[in-house]
Amino acid sequence: MMKYNFLALFMAMLSLNAFAQLESNQDEFDDFMYRRGNTFRAASGVPGINYFQNTSDYKIDVSLDSETHQIKGSLTMEYTNNSPYDLDFIWMYVEQNRFTEDSRGTLTTPVDGNRYNGDTDKGMTISNLVAKTQGSSSSKHSMTDTRMKVYFDKPVKANGGKAEVKMDFEYIVPVDGMDRMGRLKTENGWIYAMAQWFPQVAVFDDVVGWNTEPYLGAGEFYFGYGDFEVNITAPYDQVIVSSGKLLNSKEVLSKKLQRRMKKAQKSDKTVYLIKPDEILDQSLKAKQSGTLTWKFKIDNSRDFAFASSRAFIWDAAKMNLSDDREALAQSVYPIESDGQNAWSRSTEYTKASVEHYSEKWFEYPYDVAVNVAAEIGGMEYPALSFCSYDRQSGRLWGVTDHEFGHNWFPMIVGSNERRYAWMDEGFNTFINYYSTKAFNEGEYPAGLDNRRRLVPWFKSDSREGIDTYPDVTNLRNLGMTAYYKPALGLLMLREYILGGKRFDEAFKSYINTWAYKHPQPSDFFNHMENVTGENLNWFWKNWFYGNNNIDLAISKVEKKNANYLLTFENKGDIPMPVRYKVSFADGSQEIKTLPVEVWQRGNSWTHEYQTNQEIIKVEIDPEKKLVDINSANDIWSSED
Known part of the structure; x- marks a missing residue:
């Protein structure tokens, strides 16, 4: 009998359903x-439990010729294959090949140009390449646009197998480096902003295998992690800053600069290392002719960038990190950028930005944070940023804060910028919002x-x-x-x-x-x-995912006995919790929230609001936190 009654009820419901289909938004929640x-x-x-990452450690010796603007380098890279697969080859990026007439990036740039314009008469030359693994060597490699395939005579074994790749490389530093790197001529000399400057291994992962998207322009970078030891040789009168910690300050800095550096390392206020009127002061040089080799090191980093110039003003200050760690904020900029309304505050900005993110989200891991004035709108690398040399005041704060925020996304949290720009740019813009509100109490x-x-x-x-x-x-x-x-x-x-x-x-x-x-x-x-x-x-x-929008509305307020019926509608395509403010005739107010699940069965919801007071206004999202595309239907008023 119970089965019969249930079956009869079920058939009745089917019959009813023929006349009134129940509304459901289940697909929005799936x-x-x-x-x-x-x-x-x-x-x-x-x-x-089987997650893996391969690592690549670099030792690079590079020289910069400031007369010919030529870079020449020798690279040794040790590769560790932590994946469960043997590798017969690896892919490396040679991104200076973007600056050729027939590169994919050049050929996909609109005729009228865009931000990612670049010189087209450069490109990288690779020579003396040797790839070693399992006691065997190979020189076989092939170039495909901004990528290079390096073959091994024997595979790099899975689960910890190692390989060594050596090569020499050289190219002319472009003037226009797609707003990411290049060189700027100033009153006192060239500024070299060096990024994407050496061959670098692509990421091999569990998702797509080798990540080999070409370097075109808007898509940025995706690299693995490793240790970098970089020796940079340049004319004696150049100042060099980089992603890494300077290891041989006594060899490349004069006694006076060493004393000033020690002072800066203990100072919360900006200290000049090279003052505006000392840019060409020979007494600050460690040598009076020839070249100097600056030695740097950074561990567990996904990249390495540097800058070199004889035109730099140089200042620095101590950064206070958690667990009593300290690091050094630095800025280098030409005389054209000098001024308290401009780059003279750069180190203050850098210090405040890094300290804020360290305290709020995750401790800054590097020994330095260097801001470099260049002909670049804004570009980030581990521990070093390039920002436009003509930025001032709030615009300089904004770009400095944004570029150093990138040390958290994607330098620490290593997402794929070439595919998912929102996972670094969007996350970074989000944390920038709070750092800007915190800086000097909202300056x-x-x-x-x-x-x-x-x-x-x-x-x-x-x-x-x-x-x-x-x-x-x-x-x-x-x-x-x-x-x-x-x-x-x-x-x-x-x-x-x-x-x-x-x-x-x-x-x-x-x-x-x-x-x-x-x-x-x-x-x-x-x-x-x-x-x-x-x-x-x-x-x-x-x-x-997609282009849907938010549009919550309050459509009706009715008195029901001692209470009120509030009818809300979801007129957009995105369900949202309903946060609303009720205003009463006596001047008091109350804020309540309905959960997002009210929209699971349809786009209209009536809520019984219990009160003994007279309601005169109901407003959705009173703090205006939502990007609701129609503010006109956010408010119901008894006066309307």
């Missing part, structure tokens, strides 16, 4: 990408305070999704897809959806878990969900 995990990457968003405005000013872009037909690869994205959209939209997503997640405490715990855990490793987007999504205990599929799916 998993939208393969995130189930495997032995390499666990579903909890942590490295799996400069935080750009994302007024988030709804960006609504016109979100409503434009030409917008693209965050997931669009940077080299594919229309350059007019890159600022939004790579920087602002992902940053806004994290701001909403922290300030509207999860709250600061829950978000910060998960975000710090993500950084700690993936420090010096290579997370994928799914690793970030899984990690945040597992630490916060929230299923955020609806958010990742609709904000980070």
Whole structure:
């Protein structure tokens, strides 16, 4: 009888369903990408039991000729294959080949140019290449645009096998290096901003194997980790700064500079090493002719950059890090950049930025943080940044803070910039927001305070999704897809959806878990969900993938006995919790939140609000944390 009654009820429900289909938004809450995990990457968003990373350690001797602008170097690279697969070859990047007439980057640059213009008469020459493994040597290699394939006579064995690759390289330093590197002529000499300057190993991982996307322009870099020992020989009158710690200061710095350096290492205030009126002062030189070799070292880094010039003003200050660690903030800049409204505050900015991120997110691991004035809008490398020499005031703070923020994303958390620009640019823009608010108690405005000013872009037909690869994205959209939209997503997640405490715990855990490793987007999504205990599929799916928008509305307020019925609507394509403020006739107010799950069964939800007071206004998102594309339907008022 019970079975019969249940069957009758079920048939009645089917009959009813023929006339009234139940509404469901289940697809908005479903998993939208393969995130189930495997032995390499666990579903909890942590490295799996078989996760691996190969390492590459570099020893490089390089010389700079300031007359011919030529770089000549000898490189020895030790490669360790920690993967479970034997490797018959490795891929290396030779990115100076971007600066040729027939490079893919040159041929895909629009006729009217863009930010990523570059010289086309350069390119890198490789010679004397020898690749050794298992006691056997090979010189076989082939060049494909900005990539070089190096073959081994015997494979590099899995699970710890080692190989050694040696080669010589040379090229002419371009003037215009795609706003990433190059040289700038100043009143007192050339400034050489050296990046992508040596052959470097590509990443071999569990996701695609060899990551060999060519260097085109908008897509930046993806490298593994290793130790760098770099000796740089240049004319005696050059000052050289780099990603690494200077090892032979007594050989390359005069006694006076050594004393000033020691003073700077103990000072919270900026100390001049070379003053503006001392740029060409020969008494500050360790030699009076010939060349000097500067020796640097940085460990567990994914890259190495340096700058060299006879035109530098040089100043520095101590950075105070956690656990009583100290490091040295430094700035080098020409006389054209001097001034308290300009680069004379660069070291102050650098110090404040690095100290803030160290305290809030993860301790800065390097011995130096160097800001270099160059003909480059802004570009980051481990422990060294290039920023435009003509930036001043808040614009100089903004670019300095942004480039040093990149030491956390992607230098420490080593995401793939060439594929997922939002995982470094967007995350960095997010942390920049809080560092700017903290600097000198808000000396400069935080750009994302007024988030709804960006609504016109979100409503434009030409917008693209965050997931669009940077080299594919229309350059007019890159600022939004790579920087602002992902940053806004994290701001909403922290300030509207999860709250600061829950978000910060998960975000710090993500950084700690993936420090010096290579997370994928799914690793970030899984990690945040597992630490916060929230299923955020609806958010990742609709904000980070696709072009959907937020539009929450309050459509009706009705009196019901002693209480009120508040009817909210989701007129957009992204479900969101409903945070709303109720204002009463006596002047008091109350803020409440409805969970995102109210939208699981449809796009309209009526909530019974219990109160003995008279409601005169209801406002959605009173702090305006959401990028809601229609502010006009956020408020209900009894006066309307």
